[in-house]
Amino acid sequence: MNKLYFASDYQEGMAPEILNRLSETNLVPVSGYGTDEFCESARQKIRAACGSEDLDVYFLAGGTQANAVVISAVLRDYEGVVAADTGHVALHEAGAIEYTGHKVLTVKGDKGILRADALQEYLEAFYADGNHDHMVQPGMVYISQPSEYGTLYSRKELQALREVCDDYGIPLYVDGARMAYALACSENDVSLKELTELTDVFYIGGTKCGAIIGEAVVISNKKLVPHFFTTIKQHGALLAKGRLAGISFDTLFTDGLYERLGRHALEKAEEIRRSLRENNWQFFFETPTNQIFVVVDNATLKELDETVVYSYWEPFDNTHTVIRFATSWATSEEDTEALKKLIVRYGNA
Amino acid sequence: MNKLYFASDYQEGMAPEILNRLSETNLVPVSGYGTDEFCESARQKIRAACGSEDLDVYFLAGGTQANAVVISAVLRDYEGVVAADTGHVALHEAGAIEYTGHKVLTVKGDKGILRADALQEYLEAFYADGNHDHMVQPGMVYISQPSEYGTLYSRKELQALREVCDDYGIPLYVDGARMAYALACSENDVSLKELTELTDVFYIGGTKCGAIIGEAVVISNKKLVPHFFTTIKQHGALLAKGRLAGISFDTLFTDGLYERLGRHALEKAEEIRRSLRENNWQFFFETPTNQIFVVVDNATLKELDETVVYSYWEPFDNTHTVIRFATSWATSEEDTEALKKLIVRYGNA
Amino acid sequence: MNKLYFASDYQEGMAPEILNRLSETNLVPVSGYGTDEFCESARQKIRAACGSEDLDVYFLAGGTQANAVVISAVLRDYEGVVAADTGHVALHEAGAIEYTGHKVLTVKGDKGILRADALQEYLEAFYADGNHDHMVQPGMVYISQPSEYGTLYSRKELQALREVCDDYGIPLYVDGARMAYALACSENDVSLKELTELTDVFYIGGTKCGAIIGEAVVISNKKLVPHFFTTIKQHGALLAKGRLAGISFDTLFTDGLYERLGRHALEKAEEIRRSLRENNWQFFFETPTNQIFVVVDNATLKELDETVVYSYWEPFDNTHTVIRFATSWATSEEDTEALKKLIVRYGNA
């Protein structure tokens, strides 16, 4: 029997629509490095989705790369980036930000969210410290939408963050590796247009949202990153065959595919969540998007290992573990049903 | 009328065999970050082609990235990489090596080739200099096969370089962005097995040789780059969906596809070269691989611009320019014939 | 009236013995970059004090510089340095470590001390994490003796740290910016010989201990830092007139001057501490060396500002502040008596 794969949202290839388009265009010769017509078309569609013609759009290969390239491009040498302590840049990027010479300045997060008041408090304390000239200057704020824990910033929270950033003259950057799963979420009230208005730069995730590669960096505050093309090249992040990312995003932003893929994942996640609730599984905490964190006793976990591929998250206590189930654009009806049967079997009466 | 594209070897998508394999495997769920079965199969085939089981193989996205990741991983902070002054790392990577903190130490090249005696002379002079402790230590030698000018290192030359490297205890690295066009060349006498034996690390180019993305880094001197996986992640170079590169290389190294693609390009290049010779075009210098450099008077160039897309290389004199025609695995019979007609038309009686 | 200076241990020039020696030798011509006879003599005396002939000794200008040069020289690119969250490298060096590309991995400290069990726990958790290949590898442990809070590692604690480091194959480094104030302390049971045996590299502080400039880096694990001279130059840390540091350390390590200067500071600190205790001042916590941290109500602080220069540390609560008094080799009898009078005046009955 094949296992059930709920480990992540990057375990399958790409949305069939993208594969088809790659096929159709395969032998069309175009110029390299993202200067081709597919990239240009994708840029136009993204600008339209973001509600502004005045945006620079660049395509990069992956999330850690996008974070390192954007953050190092924005920061001056003496500056660091402020992030929640659970931020991807703070923990799971192997020091990619530090490798570019910059410190990640962490603020205690709340279920993955960097609260505006926590940011405010951090910045106030920083500038109150008589030694702050001997310390890394906060030069940028990093958040993820959805967060690494699948939670969402509300519009109000994002506005509050923006205000704090404005008060201190600090740009705001959003890591949107899983953006499709935010946009398609019924609880979400932050559209791409609002993201564009409320941030200086953000990226729309492709790799975890239906593309086989690619993140689209959207820059509204253009003067922040002069010569960004050269910066991308310098990071080894310039795709010679930019067409791959271009065609992917052009397809994702045609006929609402991007949100449709997100919605599919969220429907499957919702089914699973409902089943978990009905069968009295313990949530680590509830999340509205495609990542579900549950606390499982270790004996059950051992049995689950036989049939399900999930993500190990962290120990909960001596006898329990936090694990993650993730759905994606590719999660099948069949696998979902099979997982639900297991949820029933191992549920708590 | 459509233009004729001879600008580069990365203007089309990917070899149809790869596209088919991507299609067939698209919905198979696998683990991320190059730990999947496709990557593992590709590794085994590359090891077989290189004649050794004892090789580490990693897949990266592009050439500048591969160079920056490998070179910075091998060098200690106080070391630089020695390259021909025409080396890709010395000129056209936007300072990607310097961005990792290392100097590129240039030695005058000979039509793109770093000659062993020039290297020897450089190293002798370096260590003879009483101030060499105040200078960047040569910590690695970088060459390209084929070179940036389409020329080839012979086995004998490579052995001579290896000996100099051994005398000074310096690792040798080969950038094989266009390796297919070396391997398939009748003048070439350096196989993958010999490359493996004579170097510490090299990469087999995918992007310019039939894949849409991907370079395979082959490491025989494994102790040079401990924790290379983490290093790749730190550079933002780890592909979440490693399957893309894995499937590409698995296909390229099945049934001799890699060399077959190379051979196609060389046959087309040879046809073009023959026509250029017959029609008395001036070669910048002769090359045996898929890149052809010719000197064209500027008036002719203006007319060519109407119908051909080529690469501008450099000014030759006030009235002439060096341009490059490149063929690839995708160059069609039809386009080659059309180019040959132009070659006749603009030839020198 | 002149103010009383108890702000730091670097507010006066240099020990008169050093000044005299600079005078006597001023016109002797010597070679540059630390290759002179004064540096060589200082090296020999430091080796003798450390109980080993087999030590490399280099002189740098200041503490942040010494930390950045040593730590970046020891670490490979994919590694970070583990430190207490109060460590100087973690907070007050303006990101000097991150600037060299490395993350500072923090562990909760205990009054400035990195406890061996906390380190053990951190390392265990790190290697237990299934994603640790995606994280910065712990490549070195950093501690300060005395700590940034004036506390001391006991010999037993240092041995315990060493054992944890050995278990994980991680080098141990000690920042000894204020080493004189440890060595001269009656509570201290860690001599230079033991430091040499228990660590891989440490530095003996000059700037805060009687020299006007200079820190002596002592390396017992020589293979850790090949080409260290070139590394120093690369950091812009090589003193052309190395004689300044050489003469300073040669003098400090002649006739026990270094410890004598330390002892003077500790005697003054002990007088002040006794007075604070007798007059019921509130210690932030007790420390045995030359730094004294007290909690002062803000009204008193305002009055103290008139006559004393101290160091502001951090807010304690809404109405109280933590401040630091520091003594040094230069603290006079007269100033100490004057401070004691203030301590009586503002004491709590």
Add this chain to the structure above:
Amino acid sequence: MNKLYFASDYQEGMAPEILNRLSETNLVPVSGYGTDEFCESARQKIRAACGSEDLDVYFLAGGTQANAVVISAVLRDYEGVVAADTGHVALHEAGAIEYTGHKVLTVKGDKGILRADALQEYLEAFYADGNHDHMVQPGMVYISQPSEYGTLYSRKELQALREVCDDYGIPLYVDGARMAYALACSENDVSLKELTELTDVFYIGGTKCGAIIGEAVVISNKKLVPHFFTTIKQHGALLAKGRLAGISFDTLFTDGLYERLGRHALEKAEEIRRSLRENNWQFFFETPTNQIFVVVDNATLKELDETVVYSYWEPFDNTHTVIRFATSWATSEEDTEALKKLIVRYGNA
């Protein structure tokens, strides 16, 4: 017999006037990090000498450090610094600039001088290259006054460089490690005031001009380097006891000491040069400042080795060598006479 020291201008301690002032002020307590009254006084005197109140002045320890801190602070990540191929930053700083992530872009120099037309030609060719977005952007121009070969930029040449820089919007930086020997030179027509007007930032050398440590960075284009204090700290270049550099420069800029020290060196150099000429020694090329380069046959050199300490420069041919004699503020009458006797003895009839 003691040897004659003409190896460099950093072989003695410091001008006696500085030593006296260090003595007088030794026990005055002041604040750290260059915020003290001595530094402030030095800053005021330097501003006066440079003819502008509107200058930021910072004190660093040495030349390589000053270059690395200033250049990395001015450049954005994607930029490099343009220098003559003989520039100190290009060769003898162990890759200090590359360590900060930036390439040194070299232009062929003329006896150490970067000619304005050579710079113009370089910049024109750079922007004419269709691939310049894939290359390091020229972000700053570096020159040395006097140059590494003891030659001088005339006012006219400096103005011409300034114009090229202005045309391309690139800041101009001058390394003045040996500035005293330019200012005191009769051939020199560039005063500190003109340097201030014609450049964006430069430094006035202390270490090679009478101080035991210290370079004064003078910034007229202040917006180039925001948060420069933090940048200095981040480089480990902030002197805790800034007083050392402050007192040194305060003394050097009192009663014309700086130029007086320079003049002394030049008088001695002129005596030596005259003697060399009269005795038909071969100059490598003539220089007007304190560095004298002569071509010596290797047999003579062997005999000179017995009595003189000079600097080996480079091989001239198989039987001759280029060496350097340098004078300084400390060169004695006695040693000069002794050297002149040797010059006569080994002269060519």
